[in-house]
Amino acid sequence: MQVPDELRYTADHEWARFEGGRIRVGITDYAQDALGDVVFVQLPELGDELAPGGVLGEVESTKSVSELYAPVGGTVVAVNSDLANSPEWLNTDPYGAGWVCEIQPSGEAGEAGADDLLDAAAYRELTAG
Secondary structure, three states, X not given: OOOOOOOEEOOOOEEEEEEOOEEEEEEOHHHHHHHXXXXXXXXXXXXXXXXXXXXXXXXXXXXXXEEEXXXXXXXXXXXXXXXXXXXOHHHHOOOOOOOOEEEEEOOOOHHHHHHHOEOHHHHHHHHHO
């Protein structure tokens, strides 16, 4: 299972990459493996205001339907619309082409929002059991 050291993680299995004041969000390798083959992704809308831990979308797989949660609060400023035609990217490249959206953090969140997220070592520990 891949757990890139440079990312932060939620206990709900989303990852967050802090870049240029924005936060790119996706699901982890652990999550995509547990879901099985992803067949549909419901993306947030541009401009959606998200609370930390709020629902930002949904992933449908051959096994189940799961909600996606925002790792930080803020405004959706980009969505990966390519997932509409290629939802399998969540399985094949969860940390690259399979990203879901980008959030502009609200208020003081920014990189400080990372304090509430797990680092790679803590996420590995969470998923080890």
